[in-house]
Amino acid sequence: MGAHSRGNTLDFLKVANDLLPDGASYDACVGCGICASGCPASGLFGMDPRRFINMAMLGMNEELSTTPWVWACTQCKRCAYLCPMGIDVSQLVGAARGAWATEDKPKGIVRSCAAQKLDESTSAMGLMSEDFVEIVEETLEELHENQPRFADLKVPIDKKGAKFVINQNSREPAVEPEEMAPLWKILDYVGADWTYSSKGWAAENFCMFTGDTEAWKDMVETRVDAMNALESEIWINTECGHSFFTIWQGIEKFGLTANFEAESLVTYYAQWIREGKLPVNSDWNKNNVKFTVQDPCQLVRKSIGDQAAEDLRFVVKTLVGEENFVDMQPCRSANYCCGGGGGFLQAGMASERRAYGKRKFDQVIATEADYVLTPCHNCHSQIEDVGDHFGGAYTVTHLWTLICLSLGILGPDERKYLGPDLADINLPEEE
Amino acid sequence: MSVRIYEADVLVIGGGATGSGVMRDLALRGINCILIDRKDLNAGASGGNHGLLHSGGRYATADAETAAECRHEGDILKRLAPECIDDCGGLFVAVDGDDEAFAAKFPEHCRVAGIPCEALSAAEAREREPALPEAILAAYAVPDATIDPFRIVLENVGHAERLNDSSYLPHMEIEGFEIIDGTVAKALCRDRRSGEAVEIRALQFINASGAWAEKVARLAGCSDVSLLYSKGTLLISNTRVTNGVVNRLRLPDDGDILVPGGTVSLLGTSSVTVDDPDGIAPTVPEVDRILAEGAAMLPVLNETRFVRAFSGVRPLLKSAGSEADGRKANRGFALFDHEDQGLSNFATVAGGKFTTFRLMAEKAGDLVAARLGNAEPCKTNLEPLPSGDALRWTEPGAAARDWYKRADPTDMVLCECEMVARSAVDTILADAPGAEDHMSLKAIALRSRIGKGACQGAFCSMRVTSHLYDRGVYDSPDGLRQMRDFVNERYKGIRPVLWGAQMPQTELAEILHCGLAGMDLAAAEEGADSK
Numbered sequence: 001m002g003a004h005s006r007g008n009t010l011d012f013l014k015v016a017n018d019l020l021p022d023g024a025s026y027d028a029c030v031g032c033g034i035c036a037s038g039c040p041a042s043g044l045f046g047m048d049p050r051r052f053i054n055m056a057m058l059g060m061n062e063e064l065s066t067t068p069w070v071w072a073c074t075q076c077k078r079c080a081y082l083c084p085m086g087i088d089v090s091q092l093v094g095a096a097r098g099a100w101a102t103e104d105k106p107k108g109i110v111r112s113c114a115a116q117k118l119d120e121s122t123s124a125m126g127l128m129s130e131d132f133v134e135i136v137e138e139t140l141e142e143l144h145e146n147q148p149r150f151a152d153l154k155v156p157i158d159k160k161g162a163k164f165v166i167n168q169n170s171r172e173p174a175v176e177p178e179e180m181a182p183l184w185k186i187l188d189y190v191g192a193d194w195t196y197s198s199k200g201w202a203a204e205n206f207c208m209f210t211g212d213t214e215a216w217k218d219m220v221e222t223r224v225d226a227m228n229a230l231e232s233e234i235w236i237n238t239e240c241g242h243s244f245f246t247i248w249q250g251i252e253k254f255g256l257t258a259n260f261e262a263e264s265l266v267t268y269y270a271q272w273i274r275e276g277k278l279p280v281n282s283d284w285n286k287n288n289v290k291f292t293v294q295d296p297c298q299l300v301r302k303s304i305g306d307q308a309a310e311d312l313r314f315v316v317k318t319l320v321g322e323e324n325f326v327d328m329q330p331c332r333s334a335n336y337c338c339g340g341g342g343g344f345l346q347a348g349m350a351s352e353r354r355a356y357g358k359r360k361f362d363q364v365i366a367t368e369a370d371y372v373l374t375p376c377h378n379c380h381s382q383i384e385d386v387g388d389h390f391g392g393a394y395t396v397t398h399l400w401t402l403i404c405l406s407l408g409i410l411g412p413d414e415r416k417y418l419g420p421d422l423a424d425i426n427l428p429e430e431e
Numbered sequence: 432m433s434v435r436i437y438e439a440d441v442l443v444i445g446g447g448a449t450g451s452g453v454m455r456d457l458a459l460r461g462i463n464c465i466l467i468d469r470k471d472l473n474a475g476a477s478g479g480n481h482g483l484l485h486s487g488g489r490y491a492t493a494d495a496e497t498a499a500e501c502r503h504e505g506d507i508l509k510r511l512a513p514e515c516i517d518d519c520g521g522l523f524v525a526v527d528g529d530d531e532a533f534a535a536k537f538p539e540h541c542r543v544a545g546i547p548c549e550a551l552s553a554a555e556a557r558e559r560e561p562a563l564p565e566a567i568l569a570a571y572a573v574p575d576a577t578i579d580p581f582r583i584v585l586e587n588v589g590h591a592e593r594l595n596d597s598s599y600l601p602h603m604e605i606e607g608f609e610i611i612d613g614t615v616a617k618a619l620c621r622d623r624r625s626g627e628a629v630e631i632r633a634l635q636f637i638n639a640s641g642a643w644a645e646k647v648a649r650l651a652g653c654s655d656v657s658l659l660y661s662k663g664t665l666l667i668s669n670t671r672v673t674n675g676v677v678n679r680l681r682l683p684d685d686g687d688i689l690v691p692g693g694t695v696s697l698l699g700t701s702s703v704t705v706d707d708p709d710g711i712a713p714t715v716p717e718v719d720r721i722l723a724e725g726a727a728m729l730p731v732l733n734e735t736r737f738v739r740a741f742s743g744v745r746p747l748l749k750s751a752g753s754e755a756d757g758r759k760a761n762r763g764f765a766l767f768d769h770e771d772q773g774l775s776n777f778a779t780v781a782g783g784k785f786t787t788f789r790l791m792a793e794k795a796g797d798l799v800a801a802r803l804g805n806a807e808p809c810k811t812n813l814e815p816l817p818s819g820d821a822l823r824w825t826e827p828g829a830a831a832r833d834w835y836k837r838a839d840p841t842d843m844v845l846c847e848c849e850m851v852a853r854s855a856v857d858t859i860l861a862d863a864p865g866a867e868d869h870m871s872l873k874a875i876a877l878r879s880r881i882g883k884g885a886c887q888g889a890f891c892s893m894r895v896t897s898h899l900y901d902r903g904v905y906d907s908p909d910g911l912r913q914m915r916d917f918v919n920e921r922y923k924g925i926r927p928v929l930w931g932a933q934m935p936q937t938e939l940a941e942i943l944h945c946g947l948a949g950m951d952l953a954a955a956e957e958g959a960d961s962k
Contacts, residue, residue: 027669028932029885031884031886031936033890043840054849055850057848057885058831060832063832084935085932
């Protein structure tokens with residue numbers, strides 16, 4: 001029986017033996033509970049990571065195959081990062097998700113995965129390739145008209161041999177296309193040789209969250225094929241967490257051939273700043289507005305590691321001023337997941353998701369920061385939501401917004417994610 | 432100094448399978464008993480065994496009578512106490528290097544003893560037990576099963592208590608008997624915890640004290656009980672290794688039998704003749720040898736995590752040639768009426784197997800009933816063993832499933848490995864045999880899975896102790912001393928299996944108990960006080 005056969009009770013010890021490396025099977029657990037004490041999902045549905053292991057050891061396969069906790073665990077791997085025995089519960093959670101009957105899985109996640117399968121665009125919001133191309137062209141036209149400084153800005157699509165191929169989270173083209181412009185401006189500013197791909201451009205993978213490994217693989221294959229066809233040297237993942245992880249991990253997990261390097265946009269922000277191509281500074285922050293960052297689990301702990309966290313801090317400190325940056329504790333690879341990942345945001349379990357996110361909310365509040373910066377759409381939405389829910393006064397913002405703000409090229413209609421305190425700061429001069 | 436006095440129709444000495452079996456047997460005949468134990472239930476061989484409900488296959492070759500008894504008794508227990516039994520089946524397997532001629536005779540020996548025995552091909556055997564090696568010379572399926580020795584003893588006592596107010600007194604040591612004109616009038620005991628002198632008056636006295644039966648008989652002036660003490664050591668794995676029982680098909684030797692125990696497996700046993708049944712502990716050489724022998728039959732045991740070793744002493748009846756080798760001793764049992772020793776109301780039942788405890792109890796019960804003029808027949812072969820709510824926590828996974836099903840967020844889990852919740856501990860405090868007595872951490876562990884998981888008490892010893900203080904069971908520093916004794920006792924079993932994952936596990940326990948709780952310093956202080 002495969003780990004993702006539907007509607008079946010899994011033998012979790014066997015699954016663990018198959019999935020986990022030698023010496024890190026559940027049998028190695030010393031029961032210390034470091035995983036459970038640092039897991040924001042502990043206590044939801046009576047579960048925590050240690051309990052998951054112990055229940056597997058006790059043969060409680062039916063209970064583990066049916067507990068809704070597997071949808072409240074965001075598979076953030078904080079437990080695996082801290083485990084002294086190297087045990088990774090998240091992989092077993094993935095297997096458990098996969099064993100749920102499709103009709104019983106959270107509908108939001110299932111629908112998003114189904115939408116992704118509709119078209120080679122792989123968009124969870126159902127945007128077809130031709131829609132995407134049309135929206136990009138229209139948005140670009142508006143930019144050319146409204147911001148004469150960028151009248152010559154180009155947004156290449158399917159440009160074979162471009163150095164970088166960059167993906168795009170569906171939220172912008174589908175809901176707020178004007179939010180694409182800041183990134184285009186940055187790429188234009190540094191003179192990047194880049195392109196979108198009309199196929200597989202979407203930066204999200206809900207199929208991975210459904211636990212359906214085959215569907216995850218299909219998504220990654222479509223995207224890898226599209227990028228291989230463009231013969232780009234480097235794939236840059238936009239400001240999004242899991243869209244990086246899904247491909248970065250998927251290539252290895254499924255043994256795919258990728259003729260490109262997988263990189264994060266944050267890495268390039270940092271590089272372009274160091275090279276002087278992106279001359280940002282904190283001169284605009286005269287009021288000493290305070291900022292903190294949320295390290296996306298998918299980008300830091302689960303994939304690139306602390307180097308990604310260092311780059312993120314370098315970019316943010318340069319943008320806001322060292323003295324205006326306040327770190328969350330814990331942070332970097334030990335950061336708590338916000339509760340927006342793993343499909344939790346789309347799983348229709350709002351009260352559990354907010355109970356999970358309370359830990360993140362408390363962390364943010366403890367920094368006393370006015371803004372939370374995060375290069376991840378799920379983090380962004382979740383931190384914003386728990387802020388509203390628990391009465392926080394902070395604002396959540398993308399990096400591209402702040403970069404363009406610092407460069408004086410952030411237009412008035414690109415300030416949706418800034419608070420009133422920054423609405424009029426560093427506006428582009430009228431031409 | 433005042434003496435506490437108890438009275439009953441019958442005093443049963445020894446809280447193991449036989450003693451608890453006698454207690455229930457007599458209660459079913461309407462006879463009121465007091466059961467006592469020097470320690471607590473299953474403190475001897477009844478707690479120190481495989482939990483194997485023998486089909487009889489193990490004795491088919493050497494001892495057809497015991498083999499047939501095992502088969503017959505096994506069938507009765509499977510029928511009447513199914514909640515204590517996992518009818519998982521068993522295999523007898525000869526592997527490379529074993530005597531093929533010996534193996535070939537096995538089916539015929541089983542036939543003579545009346546034990547169903549089915550020959551399997553190597554492929555069929557591996558289909559049943561994928562952990563078996565490629566090279567299998569012979570394999571036979573027999574109706575072996577496993578029994579929870581703690582549950583069945585708890586249920587025996589619990590049922591007797593409910594039937595006719597028979598009662599159980601733990602920590603009650605026999606120091607002597609008052610005998611008047613060939614009749615035992617009372618047992619002179621001491622409560623080992625309070626130090627109080629206790630007298631138990633009864634009409635009949637049954638000595639069912641297992642490996643201590645010879646000593647107890649001598650206290651009554653009887654010199655006819657002669658036992659051989661055979662120490663056996665077993666290893667407990669962290670997970671269940673096989674689906675059913677796997678026996679090595681050869682003359683009994685170390686590491687021959689792997690028995691599932693719910694979520695774990697038990698591998699053993701050694702057989703070492705010892706002079707005294709007290710103070711035994713598993714040793715590293717025994718463990719090494721058991722493991723080497725076991726791995727020849729099931730190579731997976733080389734990679735298996737073992738959490739603990741423990742030892743028991745088989746009380747064997749001496750017979751010719753058995754002094755040098757306990758394996759040659761008779762595994763049958765004997766009932767001594769001691770009439771030729773000049774006593775009319777004292778009897779000893781000794782020897783036998785866990786599997787045949789009910790039959791031993793029946794024979795003892797028949798004698799006592801006849802002596803009391805009670806004409807009720809034995810009913811333990813007909814009456815199903817009921818299940819008590821406070822007595823079901825020794826089954827691996829039972830507490831975990833109960834807790835998960837009730838989904839009560841206020842019911843804190845005290846033992847994480849085995850997921851024993853506060854509510855389960857509270858039912859034990861309220862209703863388990865011995866509850867009217869002081870129920871310590873050790874007593875709760877005996878009646879549940881506390882301390883038996885991978886952490887071997889590292890966490891749960893502290894959590895349960897805290898809970899017992901919360902509940903007012905402990906109200907002095909004695910609770911902390913009991914916790915330390917409990918942890919030390921567990922360590923005796925952990926020490927011989929300290930490799931692999933159990934090493935970091937034990938280091939973690941040391942950090943908690945010594946680094947954090949300072950339990951080692953408390954021990955030193957106490958030692959300084961007493962000197």
